Amino acid sequence: MLLERESQLAALAEYLDEVRNGRGRMVLVNGPAGIGKSALVEHFASGSAARVLRGVCDGAVPARPMGPLTDIADALGPHIAEQLRGYPDVLMLNSAVLSALGEEPTILVVEDAHWADEATLDMLRYLGRRLRDAPVLILVTFRSDEIGPDHLLTLVLGDLASCATTVRLAVPALTRSAVEQWVREVGATVDVDVLFQRTEGNAFFIGELLAADTDRLPPGLRDAVLSRAARLSPPGRTVLDAVAVLGRSDADLVLATAATRPTGLEECLHGGLLVSTDRLVDFRHDLARQVIVDALSLATATDLAERALAWLDAHTCTDERLMATMAERARDADAILVHAPRAGRQAAQWGAHAEAAQHLRAAARHRSRLPDRDQAQLLEELSVECHLIGLLEEALECSRAALDLHRSAGDAPGVGVALRWCSRISWLMGRTREAHEYGNEAVRILEMIPAGEPLAMAFSNMSQLCMLAGDAAGAITWGRRAISLGTDVGADEVVMHAQTNIGTALSSSGHLDEGRALLEASLDRGLEDGAHEHTARTYNNLVTATLSDHLVVDARDYLAAGIGYCLKRDLDTWRLNMEAMAAEVDLITGDWDQALGRCRAVLETRGSSSGRATALLVLGTIGIRRGDPDATNHLDEALSLASRGRVPGVAVPVATVRAEAAWISDRPRSVQTEIDRAWQAAGETMNGWWIGALAWWSALSNGPRKASPVAPPFDLMLAGRWSEAATLWERTGDPFWHAITLAGSDDPAHARTAFELLVKLGASATLRAAAREWERRGVPVPRGRRPTPVESHGLTARELEVLHLLCEGLSNQEIAHALVLAPKTVGHHVSAVLQKLDAPSRARATARARQLGIVSPESEPPI
Template identity: 25%
Template sequence: MPPSPFVGRRPHLDHLLGAAAAVGSGNARTSLVVGDAGIGKTRLISEYLARSPLARTVVGGCLELGTEGIAFAPFATVLRQLVRDTEAPIAGGELARLVPGLGPVPEATEESRARLFEAVLTFLEESALPGGLVVVVEDLHWADASTRDLLVFLLRNLDAVPVHLVVSVRSDDLHRTHPLRRLLPEIERLPGVARLDVEALSQEEVVEQAAYLGRSTDPDLLYLRSGGNPLFVESLVADPAPLESALPDGPRELLLRTVEALPETTRAVLGLASASGDRVDHALLAEVAAGSGISELELDAALRPAVDAQVLRATEDGYVFRHALLAEAVYADLLPGERIRAHRRYVDALDHDSPGRLPGETAAQLARHAHIVHDHPRALVAAWAAAEHAEASAAHPERLGLLERVLELWEMVPEAEHLAGAPHGEALRRACQAAHVYGSTRRAVAHATSGLGATDPSIHPELTGELLMARGRARSDQGRADALEDLEAAAEYLDRDHPRRPALDAASATALMRLGLDKESERAARAALACAQRVGDRVSEVDALMTLTNLLGEVRGLVGEPVGPRSSEEESEADARKGPEGEAVTAMLHRAIDLAQRTGQVRMEVRAWRNLAIHLDQELRLEEAYRAAERGWRRCTELGVSRSQGVGCATTMASLLNDMGRLDEAEELLDRLPYGQSRQEAYRLNLTAMFHAFQGRWEQAEEALTAFTRIMPRDISSPLEYLNQYYARLYLLMYRGDLVEAARSVGLATADIGTMAPGRFPHYGLTVMGDLVLRLRQHGGTEERYWAQNLVDHLRSDLVHRRGPVSPLGRLGYRIMEGFLTDKPTTALEHFTEAVRICEENGYRGIQFRSLMGAFHAALDLGDHDRARTLLERFGSLQGQGTAWILRQDAARMRAALAAAEPVRVSAGLPGGLTPREAEVLTEVAKGLSNREVGQALFISAKTVSVHLSNVMGKLGAGNRTAAVARARELGLL
């Protein structure tokens, strides 16, 4: 058969070459090549690779292996090709998880997956220089979850490097529940990603293809029969039967016409090969064929006709079917007995060591073939071994799938415990751990519960304790109070001398802290710390230190001690008590950082840097806090986790910049951050939503919050994780003018996650809720007044009367809240004036704006217009150094309030007889705002704006808005 012609795809090829040209300029690009099976995706990519101007090309394909799929399969192939073609020595490290021979595989930790992703990214960036690199990932529709995760990570982080990612997807395989159905639209929205749909050929192109293949036929009939699919056109043309009589039952039968003409032994070998999927290793196929009585010489002789007929394509170490549909057709044509025998041959061949085979891939393949033939014992053993290899490769979802396959087989294999070398409860404990690491806390709890039901505590007391601790940790992450019951029960089986006891005590301390039981948490943390130091458990020691510093140092920004009016002596005494304690916490955090560095606890070290920054922030040491967060970010780069853990440090930096009043810098920092992984990315999106709200960009804020909930859905997120989403939405609703909805959202958040419960209320939450109370009161409507009082009652009953340690920043937040809540203007002015002083002395520009606004309105309520005017001028001078949209709106609102409070003095100087409110409306109209936008800016309805604007035009003799603005400029009003 002559080679298939390249017909009708020139525009598609030009698209790929255009992307390559952009890549050559130093900009990464991704092309999603999407189309039905047989439509020509592979041929298009082959033509592109032959013409690509980029220096290096590598190809990796996803494997159709189902749940037992080989994790990272296409990227492992790509990396091995690049390593093989690279002359310079390559440091192994994390890459050794996917490329054997690069050195020892590092021990699996919680950071392994993040570090592996970054190592792959860095290696691809280095391999792209000089000259550029094409990375092809074929058949993404068959990709395992880890491959999809790594691909998304690369797409988000490959930026100014000459890498062209080409990804093929079979669109007719994307059924309703396929994971790509949701993922593809998200990928397509990413910068640098373009979708290239490969459609059916036109009738003219079908005729051209047929003519090239040497057959002229009825063009209408050929087009009708093939549907414009190049693979089907080729099969119909190759069929010796007349087109009118070629009536196969379907596409697979049509493709088999080529196979039917081959020798019997060749067909038998193709059947064996198809049981492996669309590709097979030569050495493995030789073993399988030998089990069927076919010698190596006979195998070579049988394969030659298949290669000549282009049914198979020979690769460096095996064979690939010319098209996956052809492999599927050959496999579907096997009789049931032939299929079972073929899979048995694979089981026999894979169930012993063979030179050159990779243990992880072998175990995954063996698990699949053994499961198909219902060889349950060997399937269980293979899946158990494959799960261990998946753990070493940081392939969390695949490990979980394999362990769940083990659990599925357990009841079918009487000797399962002997074969696995572990009791049933241990298999369930590992499944619980895998689910927890993967982020599925519900499945983790379910597996641990099953494990407890399958374990006799009198026979396996230690395993019982481990299962209880595992379930307690998972429930703690869900924010459930019954986590404490599990952890307390675990202590009955893991006594004080048990090596796992420090970890248990540390987990208990964390759970208690999350539930707001700070005193109990501190006791547990100190016990964990002492125990860990006694037995030399450095991991648990750092964990306990983190919790203890959270509690003592207020790194959560919690408040709990009422702050009424105090004397200066009382304030000094409080500061004196806090100072030494603050220094002690700082010292503990530095010890945690040192311990984490010496013991290689990357996640804990990064967490300690962030906690140090937040603690210093709580101590009103803002500049030092920023430097600590910055140092943590630099350490993330040094440790190879800048795009995962580093995003958390960077978002802390951005938050601190905003506190300094440097919103532009904060937004710029967030914009240039790399894509973070899972929760880190969610935190970045949450802060991005808040900044959009500060700038009045409502749609962008909503989009960011929607993306947050996609990454961190409420049903699998702990209350503390979801807390900031509620605060960001509160800012959005309040600044957008939806005041009642904002108040309702506080109630919803309280009902959902206990927003006002201990452990839930950071200092900025106090000030923003106080601000909301003020806006509700000023609006003056009945519903607004009701919600204002409702919020005041809740804040006072749930927060003001709670006792506990308070950081300096917490006391500042409390003072500002009291200023907003009190109905005594004199008291409010005292609180706000002191807050302004503290903010000014310590550089908290963001909170200073809110304090000045509160002081302004308190002065206005007292009738002290001169003081209000001074505060407004001070607000305006600071506003000149800020860029937030909300500051401009607040300033306009304050000017309007002052004008309304002293109408005679202000209106006397206004030309044209305009009232202060009319002048305010005209000022906003001059900015090009619509009536609705003017109303939002001035907190009045659009209808009221229209009335004021009509009065303005009448007084100024203007026929329209534009003329009114022009006349106002002539009069010096603008």
């Protein structure tokens, strides 16, 4: 083994020792294609006494749903294999897999996770979060150069980053001395410098060029692979071509597709171009397969796929993904229309929605051969899958096409359902007017036929649209119609959906007790029925309801239960929504550093626009109060996300914080402008806390406004009853508004308490504005330590965050990702840090920060 790999092997051995002691580990082995990840893992696993299981995510498109689990299912026991053959509950299956893996010390290798389907990635996320007490070492290999910021694997890696059991292991390129050692060991007579220059230390490239066995080194990988292939006999080359078309496949299928004797396969295996494990034949590396695929003529590739499809059909193959893939490569439209929809439905059942969309899309290209009703069903299924993977434009286009087909066929129920789905997609795209138009038309059409579940769901859809728009009366009216009909026809899910809509609308319009009672009844029903998505949504809305009335203790109880519920079931979208609202609770209660940490965790992970908007709102609010110059950017992005759906739940608070920022910077006209943006919307929601905050900032800027309802603390503040208002804020547990209340008083003792509260919060910008107002009113300005941007040797709060991350060794790009900033902005901050610390380099700045005590060796960044 080359010296470069010894340190990595030693690290893996340490992790395996932890596994033997009962502590699980997931190691993310990464590096560019061909760098030697698989060789490293194979070398380590082959020398281990633990049970070794190996699953592969192959490069087939679409990918095999749960491909790696299928590879190891038999080794995990008959109960796992049996579940894979049916349509299991994925959550229960993942739990069973973890239990089976933990029966004895096990090394699980999952190869090429950059090709994994969504269901496999969900399984890895599930296992990674629950490995702590399982004697399992999971080695996941992936190509670091093939995953971008939006790749599904990148999002999973972000989810797993906070797990103490997860570590990354990067495999570097070989050095020149290592290449020279390799050449010497194989006895090759080549120019080492030329070999190293052409391969840049890539282990697979080096192996292929050395194996080409020519007088001169081939100029590149393609020439090396084709040079080896050219030396094969005609049967051997046909086998090679067949595996290139098929991908990793059974040896019998390979030989049938190649229409040749086993000697051709044996030749490829003996020459090292192909490898075989448990009768599955594959290329030694996908880079070589791709070279052969690119060299195939279209006629040859089509002919091979036709042979494969015929053999699979004759042998009653149940692998619909493979059948659909071969039908597509054979350009057999009839076979595509049979197998692609089946493969899509299987993938969807597993939660592999991107793969499902690919299969359904392949069938949709030939849909004109189907009757109108079947075409519409295919398009509707494709629309759902596109919606689930965020392709909303395509989802709406498919749904509209299905709608046209239903109309042409005179299918009123189909028209109504399609209209309701168009309504939902339109709202998600921010087209609220179209969403209401589609929704109303869906109701009109479905009311013309016998009432059933589709009409009940159309009613509930309208209820939800009204609720999201802040129209409580409309939400309640439509919701009650949905509940009445849903109860009559036994549509339990519709009833739960509508109950949640009504409960949320009541809670947000001044009827909290009634709304909470309905939401809790809906929650109980969802928990009893095992309706996971519905239950998570109801927890989410209960948090929203209690937070809107500043019931922090109740909100925390719902958050703890809701986040725990979602974590156990990997309902990450809802969990992230609630994590963002937990940051909102931290904002209220004054734990601002924890709030910042939560927000950044939400923004680094995939989630809904609602969760992102809330996190950005909290970031912006704290930033405004602390004088962070990036705060307005966070508020702008939050408003942009909220505006797509006309959501007052974010739009009103953003305008309120902007009014606060204008007061801080002493711009009274701007205060009134910002309040004008939100005044009407706040009044329509009947939320006394929003109305009160807007009225307060307006009053401070010489623009008193009358409105109702106004929450009690704000009502007392506006009446100048400072002590009573402060007492209410203290009971609520909101130190910021406690401070703002006392800052409005002319009592020096009140000013001192306000000063101390703002210092503790680090609200430097707010404190400077309060001092300005005290001076204007002739109130003695309290003296003492203040949180100003010139603390810590002149570094601002943002520059301190950047400095801490510099001390962790992060690059500008990584700092930008962590702090949700543009790389160019980070560059400016880094330059300012170096200048203020009089340091010529990042390393010197780190050392000087520790010498000055700004950063301790063990400190964490203040986020």
